Amino acid sequence: MEFKDWTVASAAEAMRNGEISSVELVKALIAEKNARDGDIQAYLTFDEDGAIAAASEADSRRAAGDTSPLLGIPVAVKDLINVRGQPCTCASKILEGYVSPYDATVIARLKAAGAVCAGRVNMDEFAMGSSTENSAFKTTRNPHDLSRVPGGSSGGSAAAVAGGEAVCALGTDTGGSIRQPASFCGIVGFKPTYGRVSRYGVTAFASSLDQVGPMTKTVEDSAMLAQALFGADPHDGTTALNPVPDFASALRGASLKGLRIGLPREYFVPGTAPEVTEIVKAAIAKCADAGAEIVDVSLPHTEYAMAVYYIVAPAEASANLARFDGVRYGHRSEKSDDVMSLYCRSRAEGFGQEVKRRIILGTYVLSSGYYDAYYGRAQRVRTLIRRDFDEAFGKVDFLLTPVAPTPAFKVGELQDPLSMYLNDLFTIPASLAGLPAISVPAGATAAGLPVGVQFIAPSFADAPLLACARAFEDTMA
């Protein structure tokens, strides 16, 4: 079997049956990475010896009778998630040289389930962007067309998986950063319900929106990772206490038959590339053929979501990124002579353009005299957006929408910040409402660029969502 064909499920089974060891799998991964990453540029750093040592430990655990579900599975990690002893730069110069003193809860959980953290993948700086071009270190390429972006901000995660140099990856999603790159690269990207996955040890961008999730080749693989990632965490007071579902049993016998799938009319408007619309419409027809009931619904406040997001997210970011001041870690300017210039210059030298832009925007909307007009109003409109979803889910089980208005665009194509922000048009509303959503491959353009569809579910319907996505995947196969 070629390395690129391994999924989490098939590799786990092959290791259980003794057909391959974790060390062999990780060595194959390293060989593929070294062969392909010169073109794709997905990885920022990779501790090869550490990954082989962890794989060897997994093999020893198996020999001793351990049957942990992810035992020996290598996972690529987005570079804002702390793994003890590894760098964690958030693709920013301000954290160059930083070494994580502890494991994020998601990492501790993956390790407990037997997974091997193999490599740190590129992203937009502090997860701010939709193309991974905002990385301070390198521009990751889309494996389907190296002249194009992989999407973002979890572009390194998506490109590594799609490019056959990772079995699976972790991403984070604040306004679409898992789903949009998954669509651009032709893989599955799952953003869980807000609060299902701990954010402890995940560098915060916008705390009321951020969520970690799996980026994988199949829905089943996302379910296997979600099983390990989900659960309450004493270190994160925003994690939900609801019991964690059993994903394997939820996925068994999954079918679209009888499901009510809503098409929000505000997501099917001019401005979306015709080829994307065609692929999404074909996907809808397949769902109908498989027995789903297709229902027209309306989410009337959709057009306000982007304005709400670009107030709320930068506001929270401006507060979260205040910790990077050159005092306790990260870059410190050598040109400072007092504490204030140390703060201001360290931040000026360490942060990139998009991060500065959002810090200023966020500081402005929170500043005295503007708080109510921007931040206060945005939080109220956020309630209206949430209510739209509540109402729609009174009529349907899931919503089906495009993921992004276009397929992957060219590197350097979008120069103006506002047109880059418009990429997140269809992913932002579910983020604002805290809902689980998933991007599943639905086809490709004539030029061979992948296009996904998004399914959105009610809060905490993560397992039914994955079952629906799995059934859709079967229908498309």
Place this chain on the structure above:
Amino acid sequence: MSSEGFDVQYVARLAHLELGDDEARRFSGQLGDILKYMEKLRQLDVEGVEPTMHGHGRTNAFREDEPVQSVDQDLFLANAPERTGDEYRLPKIVEDA
């Protein structure tokens, strides 16, 4: 709610961010456009609508306050740009008398 009179250098100072003149000019134009886009929120009547602060409604997550083993101090101090023993080193904050 208006982007008029948006003083980018003033906001940058609030954010502890030093900006060059070119950067300030560029941001001023770009942020002006973005704030103009935000003005569409004024079209909505939000009187009496509760604000949403978070993705879900959980509040006051209490737990027992028990001492646990914390991470080795040295691992944190190893990331310090400058240190003296077990302390972070910084330029003098207090003025001479």
